Amino acid sequence: GAGVSQTPSNKVTEKGKYVELRCDPISGHTALYWYRQSLGQGPEFLIYFQGTGAADDSGLPNDRFFAVRPEGSVSTLKIQRTERGDSAVYLCASSPGRGVYNEQFFGPGTRLTVL
């Protein structure tokens, strides 16, 4: 079956621009996560959705970052006024929801480069 997909796979933008990164989770998965991964580091938690609502957005670094999941499926991570420090791979993961063996299924990521 189809896994988690993310678009675009690569995004190059200029400092100060606005970008949107899209995540299509596995159908039926209620939980969705966004992570950011810098070179040589593990994924860093950004935000977690349970259904349509952001259950925990404590990992968002500042108010330039925002994410939505309006229909409980596709999610969009939005970054305003991008900075060079925002350059990283942005990973999305989905899982069936709460319960034992709540495995997260990751997408391939979007590599964001801010020039």
Added chain:
Amino acid sequence: LAKTTQPISMDSYEGQEVNITCSHNNIATNDYITWYQQFPSQGPRFIIQGYKTKVTNEVASLFIPADRKSSTLSLPRVSLSDTAVYYCLVGDPSSGGYQKVTFGTGTKLQVIP
């Protein structure tokens, strides 16, 4: 949230068994231990999860002592394709504890021909 500590890197020859140990001294009663594998330019992939004693699947085994303050991921007879970063995570899936899971820097396993 339980913090985990694991070696930064390990080398192993092909065909050998590899054991990667993770320390999680402040693991909570309801926490499970999960290991993920990540290849370059890919997202992490779930390997195995356990609560206590031993869990085995077609890929790996997970050994958890009685005090649960550490765990060991065992990869039998590694091949070059097992070269990857391995992450140990601790969290409580039943109450949404995974939403703040911390991957850390992981253990970079290099398999040598």
